[in-house]
Amino acid sequence: MTELLKTPLFDAHVALGGKMVPFAGYELPVQYKDGALKEYTAVREGEAGIFDITHMGQVRVQGSDALAFLQYVTTNDVSKLVDGQVQYSALLNDQGTFIDDITTYKINDEAYYLCINAANRHKDVAHLQAQAANFDVEVLDDSDDTTLLALQGAKAQAALQTITSMDLEAIGYYKFARGQIGEAGGIISRTGYTGEDGFEIYIPNSIAEDVWRALVAEGAVPIGLAARDMLRTEMGYALYGHEISDAVTPVEAKLMWITKLDKGDFIGKAAVESRKAEGAKQRLIALRLTGRGIPREHYKVFVDGEESGEITSGMHSPMAGGGVALAYVKPEHVTEGQISVEIRGKQIEAERTQTPFVRSNVRR
Amino acid sequence: MSIPSDLRFTKEHEWVRIEGDTATFGVSDHAQEALGDIVFVELPEIGRSIDAGEAYGVVESVKAVSDVYAPVAGEVIEVNDALEGEPDLVNSDAYGAGWIIKVKISDNNDDVELMNAEEYATFLEE
Numbered sequence A: 001m002t003e004l005l006k007t008p009l010f011d012a013h014v015a016l017g018g019k020m021v022p023f024a025g026y027e028l029p030v031q032y033k034d035g036a037l038k039e040y041t042a043v044r045e046g047e048a049g050i051f052d053i054t055h056m057g058q059v060r061v062q063g064s065d066a067l068a069f070l071q072y073v074t075t076n077d078v079s080k081l082v083d084g085q086v087q088y089s090a091l092l093n094d095q096g097t098f099i100d101d102i103t104t105y106k107i108n109d110e111a112y113y114l115c116i117n118a119a120n121r122h123k124d125v126a127h128l129q130a131q132a133a134n135f136d137v138e139v140l141d142d143s144d145d146t147t148l149l150a151l152q153g154a155k156a157q158a159a160l161q162t163i164t165s166m167d168l169e170a171i172g173y174y175k176f177a178r179g180q181i182g183e184a185g186g187i188i189s190r191t192g193y194t195g196e197d198g199f200e201i202y203i204p205n206s207i208a209e210d211v212w213r214a215l216v217a218e219g220a221v222p223i224g225l226a227a228r229d230m231l232r233t234e235m236g237y238a239l240y241g242h243e244i245s246d247a248v249t250p251v252e253a254k255l256m257w258i259t260k261l262d263k264g265d266f267i268g269k270a271a272v273e274s275r276k277a278e279g280a281k282q283r284l285i286a287l288r289l290t291g292r293g294i295p296r297e298h299y300k301v302f303v304d305g306e307e308s309g310e311i312t313s314g315m316h317s318p319m320a321g322g323g324v325a326l327a328y329v330k331p332e333h334v335t336e337g338q339i340s341v342e343i344r345g346k347q348i349e350a351e352r353t354q355t356p357f358v359r360s361n362v363r364r
Numbered sequence B: 001m002s003i004p005s006d007l008r009f010t011k012e013h014e015w016v017r018i019e020g021d022t023a024t025f026g027v028s029d030h031a032q033e034a035l036g037d038i039v040f041v042e043l044p045e046i047g048r049s050i051d052a053g054e055a056y057g058v059v060e061s062v063k064a065v066s067d068v069y070a071p072v073a074g075e076v077i078e079v080n081d082a083l084e085g086e087p088d089l090v091n092s093d094a095y096g097a098g099w100i101i102k103v104k105i106s107d108n109n110d111d112v113e114l115m116n117a118e119e120y121a122t123f124l125e126e
Helices: A012-017 A035-044 A065-072 A118-132 A157-160 A204-218 A225-235 A268-279 B027-033 B117-125
Strands: A021-022 A025-033 A048-050 A057-062 A085-092 A100-107 A111-116 A138-141 A146-152 A176-180 A184-189 A200-205 A282-290 A298-303 A306-317 A323-327 A339-343 A346-353 B014-019 B024-026 B038-042 B057-063 B066-067 B074-080 B101-105
Touching: A012 A021, A012 A025, A012 A204, A021 A298, A025 A035, A025 A225, A035 A048, A035 A225, A048 A204, A057 A065, A057 A118, A065 A111, A085 A118, A100 A118, A111 A118, A118 A138, A146 A157, A146 A204, A157 A200, A200 A204, A225 A306, A225 A323, A282 A339, A298 A323, A323 A339, A323 A346, B024 B027
Parallel strands: none
Antiparallel strands: A021 A025, A048 A146, A057 A111, A057 A138, A085 A100, A100 A111, A146 A200, A176 A184, A184 A200, A282 A323, A282 A346, A298 A306, A298 A339, A306 A323, A339 A346, B014 B024, B024 B101, B038 B057, B057 B066, B074 B101
8 A cells, every 4th residue: 555645734733633544645634633513613603714635736737838728628618717717627538527627727828727636636647748748838746845725714814814915805706816925925716615705725835834823823723624525515516536537427417517518629528518418327416305314425315216326425414404415316316206315224305405505605 | 531430331332321120321432532523323213122232223423324232132211312403412421411222121131241440441541
């Protein structure tokens, strides 16, 4: 087995009582000493939470063909981005299924940053570098030099403003700025995966501990993987390896809104078009248990007594007051039939609902 | 947290309080700590017969689903309904309000081996 990697904040996590677990090749805290529910509550109910998401990868794309290259390798329309804007997008293979979901940061027409999933980093970089051969573009993996923090919740902006000269109020939703952070320079974007207002902060590893300690001193509550996944799931956001994978296309995953078939050719486009024409074999839905229990990943979903699919992410939602889940079902069951979830051999009734499962407080 | 001296324990970190022919079951403070925040408890039906060592219920934390096992054999006579609304009582008061069920002890408990508080404390250190 490959040795697990440590982020520059490993010692800080241990000092805070972090229960370290393997995740995407790294040792990361699943929770700190007060537990996942308190962490979740801090983010949802008016505080700010700080997350070490350094395991995620950062890829720099630069060169005169940068825009044309990204139009070809990503699903969303990169030409719509203005300098300083972020876009949720995806990398597909020729079969139209997901290599990864990503965010694209536009610095200018010839320079972009991609933020990618940790577990897919080497696969993504190899794919991008192979495709780059046909373009005047360089693909550089900056992941090992960059610490990535998320600061999420109502008090995120006030806390972060104490350590940067950038005017955070001026950074809109899915926008970013580059400037001084602590003792160095970095990027701050108003993005995140929790449904709360907040930021993601890209800084050099050399200042990671200083920035972390300063934000914790400002009241930011350290958040582990368990609470992070609760916050993500409550918003119904897709996570690679759960809702999306190389087994599904954007048609199944309800991600056609980031797949722009009218922008010109891109990898996977033809396959997505034909999948769209022939119809998906399964579709992602959101459900809420009306009976008692917690719907969890891989539990089977039944419709009118017939097995229809399985849960990809599920949880007990404190705010929704019960079990909520995302699940793939047969297309004929997206809107029709009585849904139930099999929990330890028993059928527990559920109903279809919409995401987010609880109110989103992102700044639009 | 000190381990109450009137309880007996299993290697699966369950506790049992025996009073006459009645036994109350719960999970130890060590167990609740290891499980993390408990968000759901599945309780058995009243009247069910349970063997010693049999899974009689389920405790779910934010991330994990865990069976709970009977320290002694018996018939379920009472379940802690409060756990349906407040499953976190298992975390906050594992040896008190976080009890899970009560059974009428049956007579097939000859092979059951339980630890006293002192033995359990030693077991936890090993």
